Amino acid sequence: MAELQEFIDDRPDAREVRKALAVKLVYQGYKYEEIQTILDVSLGSITSWKQAYEEDGISGLRLNHKGKKSYLTAQQREEVLSWLQTKECWELGELEYKLAFEYDVTYESKRSYYDLFDAAGISWKKTTSLNPKADEDAVAAKKKEIETLLARHRQEIEEGKLRVLLLDECHLMWGDLSGYVWGKTDQEIAVRVVNIRDKQTYYGAVDYLEGSLLLKAYNAGNSENTIDYLRYLLDQSPQSKITSFFGDGASYHRSHLVQNFLGEVNQDLSQEEWKIHCVRFAPNCPSQNPIEDIWLQAKTWVRRFCALIPSFSHLKWMFEWFIRHTTFDFATLQMYGAFSEIKY
Template sequence: MEELKAFIGTERDGRQVKKALAVKLIYQDYGYEAITAILDVSLGALSRWKQAYERDGLAGFRPQHKGRRSYLTSLEREAVLQWLQAKAIWELSELEYHLAETYDVVYESKQSYYDLLEAAGLSWKKTSKVNPKADAKAVAEKKPEIQRLLARYRDEIEAGQLRVLFLDECHLMSGDLQGYVWGRTGERVEVPIVNERDRQTYYGALDLLSKRLFVQAHEKGDTTGTIAYLKFLQTQWPEQRFLILWDGASYHRSKELQAFLADVNAGLDPDAWKIHCVRFAPNDPSQNPIEDAWLQAKTWLRRMSGLRPCFSALKALFEQFFRLEVFDFPKMHRYGSFS
């Protein structure tokens, strides 16, 4: 299982990742019907991939290139260039998938794919937005404040009495399959949301000690969802107190949320509060390590774009990613190292 997990986290070929993920889900006792719905594959494919893995290991996921060409004819090349005019933005994996499935062509070098994209008048562009301007002074002052707070509770944290959680919301949309993309030269890249219903809000809590992220889907990010998620966390660890580190979103400061916290902590000294919430400095998401975890998940999803998953499958893949990963990157130690 660990071998499959590591492979899924590092392999760049979306086709191989899809096969490995399917096999991993089988080993995790997901039903075959559920897996076919999530990954949009046939029952026969699942059986072949499982048999190939059990026979050949990870090598069983590799495309069988025997008999495949490493070039396009002039007519095929023109057809591909015409095909690339069908839309304004592309992921490299989409072109790789199209050539392999339509023409049985697999290039050894990525440069051959780049040349085709450039010949079609496409260039490499960034679609993400710039973060709001932060108050550098406030951010600089907040970091040692949080470090001192965690150091104060070190014994309780490491004894499992106080659970420190970096909490945030993430909005998954069909457009998240695009990050850096190939777009028409000279034109601004905009990613349209064709269907507003293709949007899912997730609440997540990244655990300081275990480095695991616990997600739960909600209709939207608001006071109701926030209170429901905090109650969910309490059901997961009913004997523990929580120190929540999060941003200053309006629904993190609402009267209803404050009333909920007052009720939960009623009659307790601050050091014994069941839920203690601390806000980061405003307008700088980089203070929260969970932002890096969200980014890792969306980057992984973009590698799957050539498989053209439907939105329900996209959500299933997003949720599965957090079941696979432990997020022990440097920013997890920004406010101190704990074990």
């Protein structure tokens, strides 16, 4: 240990110091992952430096030491890039292991591994949720059903006699404010959040033809509030019948209270004359509902101002302002067919 410290003290080259320091930290009991974070080096480099020190002593840490090579031949690089196409998801350690044990190559900088990922068309990204219970056949069948329904009523929709609304709830939490900003590298950027669990529930319905969203705040999602929101939609559409497509999972969307309300509103009317017709999407597949993209865009927008929002009430105000003053034009808003506002 003293030998390593003496080498660190005497060496002016930062690259040699980093090697020696990594080995020293290993012997001091630090985990490889901790050293990786502290020194910003790859796990494979730590392993190779430790091995070089154990085999050749201090000389194994010098820059002119001939240890493992630090490059791939053109053929080897193509082999690695082909290998990286065999899976959808990778860990950095898998690539380090592949290069170290099959090609005897260890890079000192993680940037070299990232460059290989980039050349293979692989980028660092956030995972998205996928419900394994989703039935692809049921989703496809429901999409066909909706397309057929809307096509059959195209003239009514484009004349404004039938309003198509895609409905869902959104739960805005104070913790949603946390996001990414530009700041000084050596400083943590803190956003004042008293309680990340503070929550506001919103019911929303995006107009399939106009791209506007009808928003109303509630204390929770339940049958009573669902009925109140449906009444609100009827009040906002006095000259139109409504076909509303619900989100895919909430049990209160199909509760007896909601069914009884629909029965009262549509009482003594034929199905073609119903004031409001509610259709549920196939279960366990939120991507069927374009309103999900709107909730995401609204939350992304308020995060841009995270350093300027002092309270949860201000966060709610900004979220609501964005929703009410934006006309949405996502490609997914035409996923069930393209419609235009036309006077026949």
